[in-house]
């Protein structure tokens with residue numbers, strides 16, 4: 001099964017929907033087509049899904065996507081004593097993982113990923129999209145001080161025009177980050193292109209590459225306003 005989508009100007013994807021293993025891989029999009037992800041995504045899109053279930057679904061899909069996005073974490077051998085004998089096990093080594101949700105909607109993806117990687121740190125980037133220009137306006141930035149030593153997962157359910165994602169990655173790089181992945185649930189082709197052109201080193205993970213944006217900048221078919229559906233606003 002081909003699990004890779006390559007919209008215009010996205011140089012290269014990866015077979016089998018798994019995370020890339022080559023640090024030199026150019027800009028790429030990984031569409032996670034796992035059946036559980038796709039099943040939960042359909043429920044998430046449904047306008048009748050209430051806030052409580054919507055939140056649970058975002059949490060669960062984020063966890064499943066993080067499973068893919070962590071597939072290239074480095075392992076080191078460790079010695080383990082079982083009840084019967086000593087053996088060799090493995091532990092995740094190398095760079096410390098930091099999750100960076102883009103406020104607000106990215107917050108919905110944090111807890112699910114932390115259940116998989118409880119030692120991860122959490123930074124925050126505050127951005128909202130101006131309703132008229134659709135350009136991001138930033139209002140908060142806080143990540144661990146040793147950014148150059150860390151692997152970052154930037155989290156936001158929606159990649160629409162790509163302005164918010166590109167701005168968040170620019171801010172992270174300014175703080176010293178060099179290894180960044182972007183995890184979203186639904187992406188629009190124009191947003192993938194904008195992020196990939198601005199930051200070709202950042203691999204983008206999504207559960208679906210949707211068709212297009214409407215004139216108000218909402219993804220079609222999409223799932224509506226992720227922040228409003230997560231937090232019950234509007």
Ligand SMILES: O=P(O)(O)OC[C@H]1O[C@H](OP(=O)(O)OP(=O)(O)O)[C@H](O)[C@@H]1O
Nearest residue numbers: 103104105128129160161162163164227
């Ligand atoms: O790709 P873009 O065109 O930049 O749009 C995507 C952004 O829009 C939404 O946030 P919003 O601005 O609605 O803020 P909120 O999460 O606080 O609701 C979404 O969560 C992304 O951050």
Ligand SMILES: O=c1cc[nH]c(=O)[nH]1
Nearest residue numbers: 160218219224225226
């Ligand atoms: O479709 C969209 C686009 C931007 N932000 C959302 O929450 N939904």
Ligand SMILES: [Mg+2]
Nearest residue numbers: 225226227228
């Ligand atoms: Mg919103």
